[in-house]
Amino acid sequence: MTLNQWELDLAQWVPAHNIKRNESLKKYTMTKLGGKADLFVLPETEEQAAAVVKYAHEHQIPLLMLGNGSNMVVRDGGIRGIVLHFSLLNEVRIEGNTIIVQSGALIKEVSKMAAAQCLTGFEFACGIPGSIGGAMAMNAGAYGGEVKDIVTSCTLLTPEGEQIILTNEQLELSYRKSIIAKNGYYVLSATFELTHGDQQEIDAKIADLTHQRESKQPLEYPSAGSVFKRPPGYFAGKLIQDSDLQGKGVGGAEVSTKHAGFIINKDNASATDYIETIKMVQKVVKEKFNVDLEMEVKIVGED
Incomplete structure (x- = not known):
């Protein structure tokens, strides 16, 4: 064809x-x-x-x-x-303490909408840049919170195009893993259950997390966010920092000097530059600390 x-x-x-x-x-x-x-x-x-x-x-x-x-x-x-x-599938419905969100909605926007309704539990996501679909597939989390803490069910498409609904338990959510990614499902929507909270406390928490993110992450440059998963017993960013890799890279890609866990597109990088910088970091950290850094980001497409 x-x-x-x-x-x-x-x-x-x-x-x-x-x-x-x-x-x-x-x-x-x-x-x-x-x-x-x-x-x-x-x-x-x-x-x-x-x-x-x-x-x-x-x-x-x-x-x-x-x-x-x-x-x-x-x-x-x-x-x-x-x-x-799925950017056009971005409807958000709030019914009491329940939020039903389509896959293409941005998780940080949903977090802010929940806060505006005095609902607590979603504050951790106020700075996560991904969509609900991506957040569900990788059980996105930050600052001590994870999607699995608040999701009750998810409507999915199987690879054959059939619609199914899975509960929290059936989604098999763990650190950056889910049955969604494992089985190649496509997220249509997710339902979250929150609790009514104190508006001042919610606003203060979001303000604090936003400040932490803006002060510590290189948001002024394009990046894939945190590149590596947290290795058991270590922090990826600390290992990279202690390997003296900040400011180093291939071509236009560079390990951020602001946060070692980020690789930035500093100067018109190619995808090859970015991927080679990831490989360089993995190689040096392995040599120096004998720790394998597993990627959190997904690499797709052809060279």
């Missing part, structure tokens, strides 16, 4: 103006890196999303779901097949 045929077929379900050929992915990733997608599709409804997933499965077309692109590095050669972007 040709790209032409994919485009024609998908236009049965998704508006034609939401199907783009050879779309650069740089503007959809937090690193501002990456090549082009063969076909870039923006569904407007969950039904449209399901139709695209089902079509890709039936015709054995590679399919990648892209959220806010915060924990992903797209290689310079781009993505073959279809990239499904």
